[in-house]
Amino acid sequence: MAAPHLVIEDLHVVVEGKEIVRGLNLEIRGGEIHAVMGPNGTGKSTLASALMGHPKYEVTQGRVTLDGQDVLAMSVDERARAGLFLAMQYPAEVPGVSNANFIRTALNSIRGEGNEIPVMKFHRMLQEKMRQLNMDPSFAERYLNEGFSGGEKKRNEILQMSMLEPRIAILDEIDSGLDIDALRIVADGVNSLRSPERGFLIITHYQRLLQYIVPDYVHVMMQGRIVKSGDKTLAEELEAKGYDWLKKELGIEDETVGAQA
Amino acid sequence: MTEPITNVNANLVEELTARHGEPDWLKARRQQAWRSFETMPVPRLEKTDLRGRAWDFGPFPAATGAAVPQPLAQLEAALGDQAAVFIQDGTVTRVQVPEALRARGVVVMDLHSAAKTEPERVQQLLGRAVADDENRWSALNAALWHGGVYVRIPRGVQLEDPIHIIHSESEQARGGMPRVLIVAEPLSRAEVVEVYGETGQAAGSYVHSAVTEVIAEDGAQLRIGVVTQYRKGPTHFFTRRAVLAKDASVDWVFGDIGDGFSVGLVESRLDGDGSRSVAQGFGFGYGRQHLDLTASMQHRGRFSESDIRLFGVLRQRANSVFRSSTHMHRGAVAAGSEQHDRVLMLDATARADAIPMLLIDENDVSRCAHAASVGKIDPTQVYYLMSRGIPEKTAVQMIIWGYLQPIVDALPSQAVRDWVTQVLERKLAE
Known part of the structure; x- marks a missing residue:
């Protein structure tokens, strides 16, 4: 399959009557890792949820295309089958649905009817990926995210990503709540998936994650749009000088969304 | 108010007694229960209107000519030679007990026969968990039960494989009065599962009253499954109760997968110290199903423990009431109980109530909690x-x-x- 090409143009997103993303532009190609950084409340997670199609997030303006196809016209499951994946900050718990059953159903939905993965092959693959992520084999049969710790949920998101092999993977604050060992394991999982056929959008609050997953591009979000872009040195600069430096440079007083509204 | 009962029905007690050659004590009890049924009023229930429901039943022919309904025939085939009793339209058609079970003294037989072969036990235990005059429908069952099943697990016998009781009713059934008596002697362990399958459209507004009595003696461990596929048409009542002695354990697992009209109770009486019981049940309503279900725990034993978990899924015009009730009687020191009720409504036309009840007469209980929700x-x-x-x-x-x-x-x-x-x-x- 050809390298993916995701284009976001002038994206505006409203949540509960309030515009959170305000004219965002971004382009991601296969093989690239883009990091979106920014203080809390600047619209980073809203961007991620809107791209995936969360029902509470309404796109009021703009275009999103994946390989020229209109993403915004697709339902959530169609987006996933087109190759979008969102590793969520707070994934839902689904009691009674085993992790393995969930992932197999998802994988088969993506592969399509008549192309289902053989059961044995699936379980071998799942156990292998779980081993790489340092997950206990029992997680296959546990109910989806139920009673998982924060770190276990994050690893489970990465497990799904590595099983489903998306074309565009969005990671929403995958580093939050992880200790350094877990962070390393998660980062290794992401790095092992780097490929010319896959693009990444990594949303993070801290530069720490970017020491392990080295981005090609770094974007800073404030007030619902990208206010500065650069390479990985921008993340280092932010770590050293803080967001206040950038705010001063750009003449922004309150970086959160709605301050000027 | 009591509806007029025809003479045909008044003779049913004599007919059943004569047909099965039942002992005098049983005949006398049936007659007494019949009088209770005749004189007891139709109760007024909070969430179920019984006023428009008919109480038709009978006659009950000695043999059934109907074939086993297709879905249950599949289940029968899948059972192979496992322990099972088959009841068709109120007649026990087959009792199969593997030789290994017989050799260990396990008794699985029809209740009419048990009243003759184990008269003292049956006389003493029948009606112990569900009294003959507990309510109008238990009285009706006590008077007219037929095609009953008796299971006794001897002291210390621990079974690995379940015992099946498969009731099926065809469109020829004229109301059902199934009765099951399960006795687990001290330190025994067993699993029993009852299935009620009904097919076809019932011709009239018959009444169906099922009674299951479970006697768990000291240290006995039972798991009792009940799956009902009550069809629309008849009014179904069910009363299933376990009485637990010291350190006994009874797990109820039950569910209804039909679209019928039913009112019933699943209850454990935790009389013995250290007894424990779990009741987990589900309702899967569709069509115009009406289910008025009460799961109840009566704590009298010290350190007795119970949990109730009810789960409902309602679609179309289904209407269900899930009531969970825990009563900590005075003396139930250090007893504990939890309730979880959850109802999912899939269609706006469905209706549901989840009603948790806690009655606490003892000051010193260890835990008593409930959670209930109804939602999408x-x-x-x-x-x-x-x-x-x-x-x-x-x-x-x-x-x-x-x-x-x-x-x-x-x-x-x-x-x-x-x-x-x-x-x-x-x-x-x-």
Whole structure:
């Protein structure tokens, strides 16, 4: 399959009557890792949820295309089958649905009817990926995210990503709540998936994650749009000088969304 | 108010007694229960209107000419030679007990025969858990039960494989009065599963009253499964109660997968110190199903423990009441109990009530809690599953099945689990 090409143009997103993303532009190609950084409340997670199609997030303006196809016209499951994946900050718990059953159903939905993965092959693959992520084999049969710790949920998101092999993977604050060992394991999982056929959008609050997953591009979000872009040195600069430096440079007083509204 | 009862019905007691050559004590009890039935008023229930429901039943022919309904025939085939009693339209048609069970003294037989072969025990225990005059429908059952089943697990005998009781009713049935008596002697362990399957459209507004009595003696451990597929038409009453002695344990796992009209009780009387009971049940309502279910725990024993977990899924114009009740009687020192009721409404036309009740007369209980909710499927769960490529319809089915499966999995017998799974999956895909 050809390298993916995701284009976001002038994206505006409203949540509960309030515009959170305000004219965002971004382009991601296969093989690239883009990091979106920014203080809390600047619209980073809203961007991620809107791209995936969360029902509470309404796109009021703009275009999103994946390989020229209109993403915004697709339902959530169609987006996933087109190759979008969102590793969520707070994934839902689904009691009674085993992790393995969930992932197999998802994988088969993506592969399509008549192309289902053989059961044995699936379980071998799942156990292998779980081993790489340092997950206990029992997680296959546990109910989806139920009673998982924060770190276990994050690893489970990465497990799904590595099983489903998306074309565009969005990671929403995958580093939050992880200790350094877990962070390393998660980062290794992401790095092992780097490929010319896959693009990444990594949303993070801290530069720490970017020491392990080295981005090609770094974007800073404030007030619902990208206010500065650069390479990985921008993340280092932010770590050293803080967001206040950038705010001063750009003449922004309150970086959160709605301050000027 | 009592409806006029025809002479034909008044003779049913004599007819049944004569047919089975029953001892005098049983005949006298049936007659007494009949008088109770005749004089007891139709009760007024808070959430179920019985005023418009007829109380038709009988005649009860000695043999049935009807074939086993197709879905149950599949289940029968799957059971192979496992321990099972088959009852068709109120007649015990087959009792199969593996030789290994007989050799260990396990008794599985029809209740009419047991009244003759074990008269002292049956006389003493029949009606111990469910009194003949407890209410109008238990009185009706006590007067007219037929095609009953008796199971006795001798002291210390621990069974690995479940015992099946398969009731089926065809359109020829004229009301059902099934009765089951399960006796677990001290330190025995067993699993018993009852299935009620009804097919076809009932011709009239018959009344169906089922009674299951469970006697768990000291240290006995039982798991009792009950799956009903009550059809629309008749009024179904059921009264299932276990009486637990010291350190006894009874796990109820029950569910209704039909579209019938039913009112019933599943209860454990935790009389013995250290006794424990779990009641987990589900309702899967569709059509114009009406289910008025009470799961109840009566704590009298010290250190007795119980849990109630009820789960309902309602579609179309189904209307269900899930009542969970825990009563800590005075003396139930250090007893503990929890209730969880959850009802999912899939269609706006369905109606449901989840009513938790705690009655606490003892000051010194260890825990007593409840949680109840009625609502729609959590949209964030649906979104999450869809975000991995799963279509919405499949996602919703998975979530519902996720709630039902742990209860279905707790049912004794692989054959019954497979049957229930098949029925539910077919209904969910509709």
